[in-house]
Amino acid sequence: MKLLEKILMPVDVNDINEEQIRAATKIAKEFNSEVAIIYVLPESDLHADVDKFLRKYINETLDKVVHSLEKQNVACTQPITRNGDPVNNILEVATDQNVNLILASSGEGKGNDKFKLGTTAEKLVQLSDIPVLVIKSGQEIKIDRVMCPIDFSDPSRRALTNAILLSKTFNATLYILGVFEPFFTASPRIKFDQNKENEKLKQQFENRMEEFLSDFSLKGVNHKVEIVVGVPHERILNRIQKGGVDLLVMGTNGRSGLSRMLMGSVTEKVIRELPCSFVTTKTKNIYQLRLDNEVKEIETHFTNAIKLHKSGLYKEAIDQYLICLQINDMHVPSMYKLAKLYKILGNKEEMDYYEEMASDILSRLWDKKIEYEIRRHYKSDD
Structure with missing residues (x-):
């Protein structure tokens, strides 16, 4: 049994991300995973000769990526090429092949977009029920310091489960971060000691954190629990920038209704800034038990x-x-x-x-x- 059986790696043949390939190599070797590479060619009306030349170039580029992985003893499937919308095709293949993880490049925000995360990567995070690992271009591939922000929700519970697995696997230090947002009011009608009330609320927050973590086994994991005060997304970004975090693990909302498009305001604000490589989890874990129901041994x-x-x-x-x-x-x-x-x-x-x-x-x-x-x-x- 493999905890992480298959990784789907979407690539851009015009801009191969070496960090993405190194990350796939590192994770696949650690988990003994198989890697499937996919490239989606946008729909276009090309002349037959041009189309033939383009497909030859695509196949040669994908073969080079496969070769670089296989040189590191990583098992790869036959590269996949599709035509059409990149996100829809990637998600369709991910579902059809029952992959555990989509390993994407961060890309770049387009034009005057103030956000640093590319549109394809962001849409994958928004729409995928399968965990998505986004590799930041230019960031050294190492998993020594993992951070998982906690807000006591079900998404953060799933995120922490996966953060613990990754930290154990790579012998990384796990930073569990809770951000207490104090209560403030400027209304003259409400008269009470705000500082005293916030001290009480912060203590309740700390107690809740302790209770929340009691459901997890952190034995054998080098971990630190940190509780800070402030605006959640700002404090998370600040902690990453100051603490040299290699990998961020965050949960996103489930599949129902509007929440399928809204990953959660805090998660969205953090990952759009692309402070480091990150994993998002929605309804599935990175690990899955793949057992035949007929196996009885x-x-x-x-x-x-x-x-x-x-x-x-x-x-x-x-x-x-x-x-x-x-x-x-x-x-x-x-x-x-x-x-x-x-x-x-x-x-x-x-x-x-x-x-x-x-x-x-x-x-x-x-x-x-x-x-x-x-x-x-x-x-x-x-």
Whole structure:
């Protein structure tokens, strides 16, 4: 089982982003992922000879990209070329091929656009349910410092899940940032001590952060929790610029209604400034369990669980061990592994339950073995 099975990398044959290729190489090698490269040619009415020459150039350029990846022992599929709208085609291929991650170049804002993020990258972030990693042009490819802003929403919960996975995988320091926005009013009718009230609200914010993080396993992750005061998007950008963050991980809104086009005001304001390379997650995680429903072998699920356990995905590992017990309710190794995981998660009741269950089964098996040996002994005396 691979946690990150397939990466889709849209490229521009007229402006190949070397940082994007290096990022694909780094991530694919770390996760043993396969890379699919796509280029979308805009619709045009070209003369047949010109079209033939252009397609030859496109194919040669894509082959060079594939070759550069394969030289680094990265598995690649046959390059994909499409005609039409870039974003629609990229998303269609991403869905058809069930990719885990779209790895895009940041591009550039057009004309007088004050934003630094390119339009294709921004639309991919807005519309994709699949996580999107946008590589900032000119930024050195390293993942030593990961930052994940938290606002206690479901999108930030998903973002933190993925930030933890990436931090563990690349042995990076994870900065978990909470921005407390103080309450202010200029109305003379409202009379109270604003400073005192904000101190109280900030303490509530800190308590909520502690409660929020209790749902995650940060064991083995070098992490720091920081709570700052101010306007969220401004403080996030300021922290990135001052702290040398390599990778930002943020959640975007879900797929329903208008929210599909609005990624969330804070996320939108931050990523449009392109402070660093970033990952956005919406309804799916970077990792996905790709299991055939007909696969029933305990060994498969047990191996999957061990890999998930090592990656710090404890709840997902528990699900796999439980499948083992559904197949064979006397699978003692799964019971001991479950007990170990529940110990890590601080759930003593479940830990004791599975330890006792395993001990009981081993005791019964031992009794049966003794009984069998006694019966065989007396049978041999007859």
